[in-house]
């Protein structure tokens with residue numbers, strides 16, 4: 098394995114040519130192949146892919162829980178797993194549901210953990226407050242909702258004040274309110290300078306919290322970059338009118354790029370919806386419907402995999 102590091106590069110996680118093969122009765126299965134993952138310092142980075150695309154395997158390798166078949170990994174510019182003992186203090190991770198005692202309160206559970214990592218009661222109170230459990234800290238863990246349990250798990254990782262927080266599908270199994278709570282918490286953590294790696298198979302969820310993303314499919318990198326850059330160019334407005342040809346002429350005369358869709362027109366522009374309403378109204382055409390065209394990661398994903406979906410590539414419904 099190569100051992101080069103790049104001092105001063107602004108990535109918290111970097112992998113090159115990362116590969117993981119499993120062999121079983123059915124033969125060899127490649128879970129992760131030639132993955133180059135770059136997670137920049139600060140903010141929330143989404144690690145996206147359908148079920149079985151290799152996210153958990155990648156995270157497990159980064160944390161020293163599984164050995165790569167090939168490739169290199171760096172955390173904070175230190176090669177892992179060799180340097181894990183040095184960097185682990187800076188990393189918090191929720192990969193599986195942690196084992197808390199159901200008969201203890203949330204606070205008691207955290208105090209036990211805090212004691213084992215040399216932290217005190219003040220750290221516990223702070224961690225509970227950060228995840229919004231200050232008021233419920235003295236309730237029994239067994240009585241917590243799934244969302245509260247997940248927040249306590251995140252609080253446990255915050256005890257050591259990590260610079261990198263790795264969360265593997267933290268909203269799995271949560272109801273919409275629980276999902277929103279975790280999402281808001283992740284956003285807040287990202288805003289306080291912690292780098293968060295958030296794995297998810299729910300595109301819409303990631304788009305709402307992440308600054309940058311890596312999208313994988315079948316263990317391979319499909320796309321990476323800032324969310325706003327990845328979705329740029331897929332936005333616009335969807336227009337439904339009775340006189341489609343007339344509307345098209347007016348919009349094109351106003352220098353708007355127009356294409357026809359099944360039930361209307363797609364106007365690809367960064368200009369506001371009011372421009373379209375005005376252009377059409379001035380030409381005597383009244384809108385039946387005007388809505389934002391999808392400018393989301395799902396569109397990006399569909400585009401990325403359009404050629405390959407006929408084969409073994411993930412399908413959009415895998416993301417739901």
Ligand SMILES: Nc1ncnc2c1ncn2[C@@H]1O[C@H](COP(=O)(O)OP(=O)(O)OP(=O)(O)O)[C@@H](O)[C@H]1O
Nearest residue numbers: 119126128146147148149150151152153154155298
């Ligand atoms: N211990 C193992 N032995 C054999 N195959 C495995 C093992 N762990 C994972 N795999 C396989 O590797 C592939 C990637 O799985 P992984 O759990 O990393 O995907 P994922 O993207 O995290 O999916 P999910 O969203 O379902 O958690 C899958 O095909 C899975 O069956």
